[in-house]
Amino acid sequence: MPLLVERRQLVSPGDLLAEGEYLAGDNAYKDDGRIYAQRLGLADVRGKRVSVVALKGPYIPRVGDLVIGRIVDTTLGGWIVDINSPYTANLSVSDVTGKPFSPEMVSLTKILALGDIVIAKISAFDRTRDPALTIKERGLGKVEGGVVIDLTPTKVPRLIGKKGSMINMIKQLTGCEIIAGQNGKVLIKGRNLKMVELAIHSVRMVEEQAHTSGLTDRIRKFIEEEKEKF
């Protein structure tokens, strides 16, 4: 019953990870007592559970996720939002305003126009229906300024880091406001353009080097060195 991989070892689909009484975690599957990887990523072992931290992949909505989306269409009672996923999300009027709403009186596009960017939370999703969003919480709603950059959705947890260590460090050093949507969209806002550029660069660096160790320290060093050049 051997474990055939080390923690953080690079594996590809079909690589044999373990045999015997281990359990298949995320991005791994069990077939005939053997555990194989499903995706390209880094192996992870927690007790008896063997999983793979994927390096690239689509965003699949989960209830409670914070996402950054773009309004692409309106319906009778709400909006259709592109959330960078195989499924488009629905945002209903009742999840936007508390006021009563009649479609004859007010145009929906007066509230949120096509192309607007919103920070939202997934309020419901299952395999049979498209995800529903809400923006009726603190910190959610229409984005009024800043830059949105794309990241592979699977690398968002790395950007956030353990208890937010990575993202907080970048925020603190650059003085920018950074909001990472679980769907791979990252909003960066700041007063100083140079700092915004530096923050973008740092996020890109996290994406490229997500699978290496000692990353937080390396990013810190990078930002500090760049700041000295200003």
Next chain:
Amino acid sequence: MEESRQKLIGENGLRIDGRKPDELRPIRMEVGLLANADGSAYIEQGKSKIIVAVYGPREVHPKHLGLSDRAIVRCRYHMAPFSTQERKSPAPSRREIELSKIIREAFEPVIFSEYYPRSMIDIFIEVLQSDGGTRCAGITAASLALADAGIPLRDLVASCAVGKVEGCLIVDLNDEEDKEGEADMPVAYIPALDTVSLLQMDGQLTEEEFVEALKMAKEACMRIYQMQKQALKQKYVEAKEAVEEQE
């Protein structure tokens, strides 16, 4: 005419391009070269050159084509008009439509399509230059593109043809060996499942030859499989080495 034709197997037992019977053509693979596709790969196998793009899982259009329990997988195998000796009409031919179908079916056992209901996964295989074995090289490259797109797979699919020329079984036929030879048998193999997901044959083999040919095909697929794994990991290994070098 008959006399002037070059023999496919020389006196020394080597083939027209100097390969041994069980030797593959030189193979080069590259992953993730298209920025606009979710996953992509490029393969050069001898003189055959193929580029593959994978999109998805993405929304199905029109919506009624979607399935409520799994993703649909679509595949298009296409040869560029300039890929052959004579210009090929860009319209899909009977052969291309058939190959698109069998390539799609070669991938159905490995894709976890049940993870993404009501969505679709598109595979586009574009043959840029053809010198035989393009369906096999296309499958090999499409596996890489699927893995690059981050689509969960049971395993990579490796593919290679085996054929017979002048009574001798040979691996990875080029265009001339395919056309002049007695048999050609493309095989797609899934190592982790020990499954053959594509097997076609034109020409004739005896039962013993068939068994031997299948064994040779699996061995060739295993060699290609190792190259696929290496090609997939290459980019990340390089990034890691670059970082380690800095320190």
